[in-house]
Amino acid sequence: MKPQLRSLLGISQLTTGQIEAILALARRMDLKRPPQLLRNRHVALLFYEASTRTRISFEFAAKALGATTTQVTPTSSSIEKGESLIDTGWTVANVGADAIVMRHPNSGAAYLLARYVHVPIVNAGDGMHQHPSQALLDALTITNHKKKLQGLRVVIVGDVYHSRVARSNAELLTRFGVDVVFCGPPDFVPEIAATLAPGVTACHDLNIALQGADVVMALRVQKERLVNKQLSVEEYIAEYQVTPLRMRLAKPDAILMHPGPVIRGMEVTSEVADGPQSCIHEQVRNGVKTRMAILATVLGAA
Ligand code: CP
Numbered sequence: 001m002k003p004q005l006r007s008l009l010g011i012s013q014l015t016t017g018q019i020e021a022i023l024a025l026a027r028r029m030d031l032k033r034p035p036q037l038l039r040n041r042h043v044a045l046l047f048y049e050a051s052t053r054t055r056i057s058f059e060f061a062a063k064a065l066g067a068t069t070t071q072v073t074p075t076s077s078s079i080e081k082g083e084s085l086i087d088t089g090w091t092v093a094n095v096g097a098d099a100i101v102m103r104h105p106n107s108g109a110a111y112l113l114a115r116y117v118h119v120p121i122v123n124a125g126d127g128m129h130q131h132p133s134q135a136l137l138d139a140l141t142i143t144n145h146k147k148k149l150q151g152l153r154v155v156i157v158g159d160v161y162h163s164r165v166a167r168s169n170a171e172l173l174t175r176f177g178v179d180v181v182f183c184g185p186p187d188f189v190p191e192i193a194a195t196l197a198p199g200v201t202a203c204h205d206l207n208i209a210l211q212g213a214d215v216v217m218a219l220r221v222q223k224e225r226l227v228n229k230q231l232s233v234e235e236y237i238a239e240y241q242v243t244p245l246r247m248r249l250a251k252p253d254a255i256l257m258h259p260g261p262v263i264r265g266m267e268v269t270s271e272v273a274d275g276p277q278s279c280i281h282e283q284v285r286n287g288v289k290t291r292m293a294i295l296a297t298v299l300g301a302a
Contacts, residue, residue, distance in 0.1 A: 005297050007114045007121040010130035011171040019136070019172065025293035025302055026140050026286070031064065034292065037301040039066035044097035046072045046088065047124070048079070048104045053260050053284055054124045054133065058101045061291035065301075070097070089113045089121075099299055102126075120298040128162050134259050135168035137290040139176075141283050142215055145255050150177035155209045155250075157183040157240055158219030158267055160193055165259045166219060167196065174199035183209040184240055185231050188221075206240050213250035217257040218242050218267040233266075242268040247277060255279045 005018055014022075029035075043062040047055050055071075062069045072092060074080055079088055085104070092100055099120045102110050107127030114121040125131040139149070146152055154173055160166040160182045170180045174197040182189045183203045194202040203209040210216065221240075223233050231239070247256065256268070256277045264270050273280060296302040 004300055007110075007123075008132050008294055008298055009110050009114060009121065009123045011132050011135055011168045011175075014132075016175055019139070019175070021302070022136055022290070022293045022297055023140050023143065025296065026136070026289040029289040029292045031288060034064040034066075036066035037296045038062060038299060041067040041098045041299055041301075042070065042096050043067045043295060044070045044072055044092045044100045045124075046092060046100050046102045048074055048085075048102075048109075049125065051103055051124065053287055054103065054131075057284070057287040058122070058124060058133075058291045058295070060288050062295055064288070065292055065296060067098075067295070085109060085113060086116045089117045093117045093119045099295065101295075122294060122298060125164055127164065129164050129167065131164040131168045131259075133287070133291055133294055134165050135172040136294065137283060137286045138165075138169055138217070138257060138259070139172055140286045140290055141257065141279050142173075142255070144282070144286075145253075145279070146214060149173065152178045152214040153181065153212055154178050154215040154217060155181045155183055155206075155213045156217045156219065157206055157209070157242065159188045159221045159225060160184055160219065161188050161190060162222075162225065163219050169217065170196050170200050181209045181213075185236065187230055188225075206242075206246060207249060210246055210249035213254050215255055215257060216242055216247065216250055217259075218262075219259070220261060220263060221267050223266070237266065241266070242272050244269065244271050244275065247272055247275075257283060259283070 059069050101122045101124050103124040104126050107129035110123035110126045156166050180200045182193045183206050189202050194200050258280050
């Protein structure tokens with residue numbers, strides 16, 4: 001294992017040992033009686049972009065471990081007056097934050113801040129680039145249902161091109177021998193997507209991709225991104241929406257995942273999102289445990 005993890009910026013920085021250690025710690029987190037590992041520590045939540053699940057679960061995770069939290073958002077801070085990311089990060093660290101959890105619309109923003117501030121940075125999503133805590137909680141969810149990751153077929157369907165969730169998941173899962181299939185129209189799944197990691201393939205036919213799938217992971221598709229693309233919204237739904245009929249093409253014990261927010265009737269039908277194979281609520285619950293493990297790890301309390 002590498003020396004102690006200081007910041008969590010992306011999946012590629014982690015060894016498999018570090019991933020396994022975070023998942024093992026997450027499994028041990030007792031939400032009813034959480035260990036007070038972060039008492040007297042302060043966690044700042046610096047969110048330049050909207051978030052429900054990630055922001056709230058990092059906040060719950062920090063508080064459950066005994067830390068205090070502070071929210072910093074563009075509309076309620078001097079970011080609105082034009083203060084730069086680095087000056088904002090310095091300020092947050094110098095007032096006493098022990099760690100900064102950060103979401104930003106620009107790819108690489110968390111990496112940049114980590115070079116300038118003296119406290120750990122946890123990337124809570126940077127542009128189209130990385131969402132490492134999501135990939136870790138998704139791995140935890142999959143391993144709750146499957147004996148091992150090796151040999152699984154995980155189909156990630158939707159707007160892969162713009163998706164930090166797809167990138168982080170594919171990087172993590174292929175490290176453990178998972179076959180990842182990116183599926184969507186060519187604009188959302190260009191052939192080059194298959195070069196992201198060994199073990200990734202691209203497929204533009206969902207009915208083929210789903211055959212033998214162990215996990216079906218639908219991604220959010222923003223309707224405006226279909227404008228001027230090859231498909232209309234109606235055509236996207238007809239070809240790529242995950243429906244009960246399509247779920248039958250996957251293995252009978254396949255699970256359905258979605259990082260949220262779910263746009264019902266677009267990426268998935270409500271029947272699938274609320275159906276017996278859906279793990280969407282479990283993903284959210286696992287988000288708290290996983291983020292507890294991440295915060296304890298980067299703050300040296302694990
Ligand atoms: N999955 C995810 O990142 O959701 P939020 O944007 O609500 O945090």
